[in-house]
Amino acid sequence: MATELRVLDDGAWISVDNQRRVPNSDIWPLAVTDFCGCETAHVVLEAFTDVGVDRDGVSVQAVGQCIDCGTEGALDWLAVGRVRDGAFHPYDPAELRPRLEPGNDIR
Amino acid sequence: MPTDVEQWKSELYGTDIREHIERFAETGWDSIPEDERDAWFERFKWYGLYHQRAGQESYFMMRIGPPNGVLEPGQFRTVAEIAKEYSTGPAANPEFGNGWLDVTTRQAIQLHWINIEDVPAIFDALEDAGLTTMQACGDSWRNIVGCPVAGKDEHEHVDALPTIHELNDRFKGNAEHANLPRKWKVSVTGCREGCGQGDINDLALEPATKTIDTDERSSSNNQNSPGSGDGEAREGFNVRVGGGLSRNEPRFARDIDVFVTPEQAADVAGGISALFREYGDREDRYNARIKFLVDEWGPEKLRDVLQDEFVDFELHTAGEDLRSEYSYNAGEAAGKHDHVGVHGQPDGNNYVGLNVLVGRIGADDALDIADAADEHGSGEVRLTQRQNIVLTDVPDENVDDLLAEPALEHYSPDPHPFMRGSIACTGTEFCSLSIVETKNRQVRYARWLKDNVELPAGVEDFHIHLSGCTASCAQPQIADISLRGMKTRKDGEPVEALDIGLGGGLGEEPQFASWVTERVPADEVPGAIRNLLANFEAQRADERQSFREFVAARDDDELAELVEPEETSYDDPFMHNTKRTWYPYADEDSLDDSPAPASPDGEPLSADD
Structure with missing residues (x-):
């Protein structure tokens, strides 16, 4: 059965199969994405604007701000988890995943 | 392509939702199909029910939106009784205990920790009193707001x-x-x-x-x-x-x-x-x-x-x-700032505005206030957009007795300006969108400022609004000092922080605050306010210049230099990621420790059922 994904409550969270699985307000480190001038941007996700799936990877569009330099911006498809055997496994926001960052052409 | 929310609304919305709420109430939380919960919770909003944030599954916020915030005689008591009976959660709030009601910036009341199983009984009690939760949330006409003393105001052009x-x-x-x-x-x-x-x-x-x-x-x-x-x-x-x-x-x-x-x-x-x-x-x-x-x-x-x-x-x-x-929140030092205090009505009676710090009233306190309203006034209680309440129709001869009521020691008609000017949204205590804790923090801010900061001469009103995110439910952009939830890094660790905006207000020429200093660690905000006010006092043109006029005369860079965040004796217990708790004040606060979902008697239900 297809995984149901949606953004709800003004972008507060990502629903995966009717469960609140990814909240806003976590800080995600970005080493590859050209988000700001910081070597590693630490971006607090203020609100999600879209969610999608590419094969088994679940990614979001979101607006956020680097907590170190204050740069505000939009993230275009940040990977937040994956679906395996029908179950969603969220990524730990604190872990760096350069291969899965927005703007990484390897992906 | 229409959104999922639009699709759900097109299938079933409006008054048709009621029978389904009652059906689920009858059969219990677990009977709401797991693969339909997003849809049902979106629809429930139309009847004023908002599913609380992650970690608090099965609990709802319930909003009651009386037109213009007017609670007719008896209605405030009904809401207080409902709060006492149904609005208690699995853990107490260290400032407010367990069982309270929140007055909102749109003249409504919010109750928390409501179980779906209890909703029909609450609806019955509300409807018996002439109240409803209909359209209090959701995509429709919300409760209409206005001057909280409409029809009882000496400054009225027309009774709205x-x-x-x-x-x-x-x-x-x-x-x-x-x-x-x-x-x-x-x-x-x-x-x-x-x-x-x-x-x-x-x-x-x-x-x-x-x-x-x-x-x-x-x-x-x-x-x-x-x-x-x-x-x-x-x-x-x-x-x-x-x-x-x-x-x-x-x-x-x-x-x-x-x-x-x-x-x-x-x-x-x-x-x-x-x-x-x-x-x-x-x-x-x-x-x-x-x-x-x-x-x-x-x-x-x-x-x-x-x-x-x-x-x-x-x-x-x-x-x-x-x-x-327009003088209300217009930035004039001598202008109108709220409806707190004793004021004359055109009919010779008085209305008495009481300060409610961050809008939260304990259920027992609310019952005492309902008693006081009955005994000394008409029993009518009105809600204001500054999260305060107004008791109306108090004859001159009853005013002193009303002011002597014990409840008015805390819900004061003559509060300190820092208590009087404080507004806070719901925050991470219950809200999915908020980035920081708000209500308890603003209570602590107000107390610290009252104890440690002298207001400049002539400043008798000073509005500080704390909103947990950009949704702006605390209306931060129209305050003297606007606070908005954010994160920053302090001593190498991510902490809760606030953006500081200045110069907002309404009046003939309304102005939104300008965000002059961003990402101030939350524990340095009281010091920033103290230093800003000291700089205002030292640099303003004269004692007649209001804070808003002072701000308007300076650009953002000048203002940023006047803010000066600083650690003080203020202690902030909410610097961690409060959103990643099930309840920020619980002894064991991790999401894994959450008792939710739970039945109305507090018994945890297996999330896997």
């Missing part, structure tokens, strides 16, 4: 209450207006001071006077027509559309050059609501509020479409407004 009740009666439960693209916030104000805050609503009716030819009925009048010259000055309302504070996109409502008599108000308001229904964006909820349609069209086109398609009589052009008289 009859118009508010007519709009409420026509558009609550009205299938034609039940499913709008987004929420629909309306303000109707009749007082001369501007305290209805119409500028920040989707639709604002503001007091005005229009000379209308006596030989014309309202259906044919036009300012540009010659008429007979025998004009009759009519009191009514000018219409503005498209205000709102959310999403980092604040807008003041735009003048669409329309005057309505009280008799026309419902037809024109319904026309604008129908216009929004037909032309609002249903494909992108972030672009759905009517403020964005006004951005796109401009007020002239909106007026033209309203005239051509949604109103079957000729609209009047705007009348003479009273905006130059």
Whole structure:
């Protein structure tokens, strides 16, 4: 059965199969994405604007701000988890995943 | 493509939701199909039920939205009794205990920790008292706001209450207006001071006077027509559309050059609501509020479409407004700032405004206040947009006895300015969107400021609004000091932080705050406010210059230098990621320790059932 994904409550969270699985307000480190001038941007996700799936990877569009330099911006498809055997496994926001960052052409 | 939310709404919305709430209440939380929960929780909002944030599954916030915040005699007691019986959670709040009600910035009341199983009994109790939760949340007409003392105010141009009740009666439960693209916030104000805050609503009716030819009925009048010259000055309302504070996109409502008599108000308001229904964006909820349609069209086109398609009589052009008289939150040191204190009513009685710090009243305290309202006044209690309450119809001979009531020691009619000026939204205690803890933090801020900061001479009112995110439920952009939730890094660790904005307010020339200093660690904010006020006192032109005038005379860089965040004796227990707790104040606060979902008796239910 297809995984149901949606953004709800003004972008507060990502629903995966009717469960609140990814909240806003976590800080995600970005080493590859050209988000700001910081070597590693630490971006607090203020609100999600879209969610999608590419094969088994679940990614979001979101607006956020680097907590170190204050740069505000939009993230275009940040990977937040994956679906395996029908179950969603969220990524730990604190872990760096350069291969899965927005703007990484390897992906 | 319509959103999922629009799809759910098109399938079932409005009053049809009620029977399903009752069905699930009968069969229990577990009976809500797991694969339908997003849809049902979205629909429940229409009946004022909002599922609390992650970690608090099975618990709901319930909002009760009385028109204009007027709770008729007996109604406040009913809400207090409901709060005492049903609004308790699995852990206490260290400031407020367990069982309280929250007065909101839109003159509503919110209860938390409500179980679905208890909702029918609560609905029955509310309806027996003449109250409802209908359309308190969701994409429809919310409770109409206005001057909290409408009909009992010495500064009134026109009594707006009859118009508010007519709009409420026509558009609550009205299938034609039940499913709008987004929420629909309306303000109707009749007082001369501007305290209805119409500028920040989707639709604002503001007091005005229009000379209308006596030989014309309202259906044919036009300012540009010659008429007979025998004009009759009519009191009514000018219409503005498209205000709102959310999403980092604040807008003041735009003048669409329309005057309505009280008799026309419902037809024109319904026309604008129908216009929004037909032309609002249903494909992108972030672009759905009517403020964005006004951005796109401009007020002239909106007026033209309203005239051509949604109103079957000729609209009047705007009348003479009273905006130059607006003193409410207008930035003048001697202006009107709230409705706290003892004030005369035109009928010789008094209304007594009580300060409610961050809007939260313990259930037992609320019962005591209901007793006091019954004993010393008419029993009516009104809610204000500053999260305060007003007891009305107090005869002169009862005022001293009312002021001597023990409950008024805490809910004071003469509070310290830092207690009086504090507003806070719900925050991460319950809200999914908020980034930081708010209510308890603002209580701690207010107490510390009261104990440690001397206000500059002549400053008797000072508004500090704390909002947990850009949704702006605490209306931060119209405060003297605006605080907005964010994160930053301190000593190498991420911590809760606040952006600091200055210079916001309403009045004839409303102004949104400018965010001059961002990402201040939350424990350094009280020091920043202390230093800013000291700099204001040292540098202002003279003692008559208000804080807003002081801010307006400086650019953002100058102001940023005056803020000076600093650690002080203030201690902030909420610097960690409070959103990643099930309840920020629980002894064992991790999400894994959450007792939710739970039955009404508090027994945890297996999430896997």
